[in-house]
Amino acid sequence: MSKRALALAVCLSLCASGVARAEPPKVSPESGPKAATPAKPARPKKGAKAFPPCRLFIGEIKDLRTDPGTMGAVGSMVYVDDMDGWVRTGFQRLVADNRFTLVETAEEAEVALKVDLIKSYIYAGNGMSKAATVVVRVHYTAGDWALGENVYRGGKSSVNWVGTSSESIGSLNISLLEAVEASKPDLLKGCLAVRARAEGQGQSASAD
Amino acid sequence: MRSRTLKSLMLACALGAGAMGLTACVTPIPEHVPLSIAAREAVTSTEVVAPVRQSEIYVYVAPVNTGGQGGMIGVLIAAGIDAANTSAAEEDVKPARDAIIDFNFDEMLRQDLTTSLADVGFLKASGVRVVRDVSAANLNKAISDSPQDAVLMTVADYQFNSDASAVTVTMYASLYSSSPAMDAFKPAKGGDAKFLYAPGNALYRNKFAYVVDMPGSRGKRVDNIAAWSADGGAPLRKALTEGSTEVTRQLAKDLPLDPPPPPVKK
Numbered sequence: 001m002s003k004r005a006l007a008l009a010v011c012l013s014l015c016a017s018g019v020a021r022a023e024p025p026k027v028s029p030e031s032g033p034k035a036a037t038p039a040k041p042a043r044p045k046k047g048a049k050a051f052p053p054c055r056l057f058i059g060e061i062k063d064l065r066t067d068p069g070t071m072g073a074v075g076s077m078v079y080v081d082d083m084d085g086w087v088r089t090g091f092q093r094l095v096a097d098n099r100f101t102l103v104e105t106a107e108e109a110e111v112a113l114k115v116d117l118i119k120s121y122i123y124a125g126n127g128m129s130k131a132a133t134v135v136v137r138v139h140y141t142a143g144d145w146a147l148g149e150n151v152y153r154g155g156k157s158s159v160n161w162v163g164t165s166s167e168s169i170g171s172l173n174i175s176l177l178e179a180v181e182a183s184k185p186d187l188l189k190g191c192l193a194v195r196a197r198a199e200g201q202g203q204s205a206s207a208d
Numbered sequence: 209m210r211s212r213t214l215k216s217l218m219l220a221c222a223l224g225a226g227a228m229g230l231t232a233c234v235t236p237i238p239e240h241v242p243l244s245i246a247a248r249e250a251v252t253s254t255e256v257v258a259p260v261r262q263s264e265i266y267v268y269v270a271p272v273n274t275g276g277q278g279g280m281i282g283v284l285i286a287a288g289i290d291a292a293n294t295s296a297a298e299e300d301v302k303p304a305r306d307a308i309i310d311f312n313f314d315e316m317l318r319q320d321l322t323t324s325l326a327d328v329g330f331l332k333a334s335g336v337r338v339v340r341d342v343s344a345a346n347l348n349k350a351i352s353d354s355p356q357d358a359v360l361m362t363v364a365d366y367q368f369n370s371d372a373s374a375v376t377v378t379m380y381a382s383l384y385s386s387s388p389a390m391d392a393f394k395p396a397k398g399g400d401a402k403f404l405y406a407p408g409n410a411l412y413r414n415k416f417a418y419v420v421d422m423p424g425s426r427g428k429r430v431d432n433i434a435a436w437s438a439d440g441g442a443p444l445r446k447a448l449t450e451g452s453t454e455v456t457r458q459l460a461k462d463l464p465l466d467p468p469p470p471p472v473k474k
Contacts, residue, residue: 123266126290157291
């Protein structure tokens with residue numbers, strides 16, 4: 001009985017995957033994380049100073065991987081249509097956090113980001129598992145001031161049901177968002193540093 | 209309409225199950241197939257193709273074996289445990305991956321292959337081509353479209369064992385015909401016309417492995433990975449460098465070996 005159940009499970013997986021794999025998965029802005037609604041500004045606590053959202057600009061995105069065309073495989077290969085657009089959709093989700101807002105130009109921004117994509121892949125583990133990883137290096141600048149850079153890693157492991165496109169792309173999207181989430185503390189530090197400097201400059205100007 | 213779809217699905221499943229049953233009857237292809245002297249003498253040029261399947265080191269996670277217990281529920285539970293184990297391993301391996309984020313294993317392997325195979329005169333190898341699209345269609349194309357007489361395909365893997373007390377670098381090497389002249393040396397049995405890179409089509413194949421144990425292994429996986437990652441991942445870099453050099457050296461040493469004499473008939 002149990003052998004029959006196993007055979008049936010394998011069979012259904014194979015059949016379903018056969019149907020689902022007609023088109024290989026492709027990474028693009030359309031398949032990336034869904035756009036987020038900008039968060040409402042936070043109400044400052046009584047007596048606390050308001051923290052206006054930090055103005056961010058997402059600048060150049062470079063793909064530093066050795067193969068820009070693919071992102072590994074779970075059953076079928078995952079191909080790349082528009083890497084720049086895909087990574088951008090991940091960082092655009094920062095607007096869902098009321099501490100950040102996105103602006104159109106570097107001049108308007110308090111902090112500008114440049115992103116290097118270092119790793120982005122998915123693989124099928126032993127048994128019925130799959131694991132996706134995205135690693136980015138983010139460079140922070142404020143005008144001519146280089147605030148620094150850091151590397152962030154996101155990952156998602158889960159059951160590999162039938163190796164469909166949506167499973168693969170979904171895991172990569174979650175990994176990308178996890179890497180973006182990991183960058184938030186540094187982003188905030190950058191914003192605070194920029195504001196502290198502006199405040200300091202303002203005070204010294206008024207003292208003069 | 210729904211019943212027709214269901215029937216088609218059941219038919220597909222029945223055929224699938226039948227195919228699975230048949231594969232169990234196929235004679236297994238030996239891991240080591242030596243290159244015949246005649247084939248070696250016939251090669252006029254070889255293209256070395258290195259398909260790369262992984263982007264970073266990983267931890268080997270043994271799949272759960274339910275032993276057929278629990279039926280469908282058992283399968284689902286096993287899938288869940290596999291995913292949880294993989295998730296834990298992926299979390300544990302992060303420090304090692306971060307420590308060697310700039311380390312390009314594929315490029316090192318490519319260079320080692322170029323150096324080692326230069327010593328195997330009869331191959332007349334012309335460089336090493338790294339292939340990252342490892343889809344069946346692309347691997348087939350790598351063989352069918354090769355301008356050379358033969359294609360030597362080398363698939364490498366590098367991993368921690370489950371407790372990360374050791375690093376293993378493995379290389380699977382197979383030589384395929386990509387010209388009518390070399391087709392004569394294809395194995396008489398076990399060939400596969402659809403998948404040109406199938407093991408049964410190989411004129412030569414072997415597996416090479418190099419294992420580096422961590423001295424004074426600490427028992428716990430996270431502790432072992434911390435030790436591999438120390439000093440910018442120096443111990444891990446050393447293990448992978450040695451592994452790459454060693455497996456390519458083993459391949460270069462094995463390729464020219466004469467096949468064993470056929471058994472004498474009594």
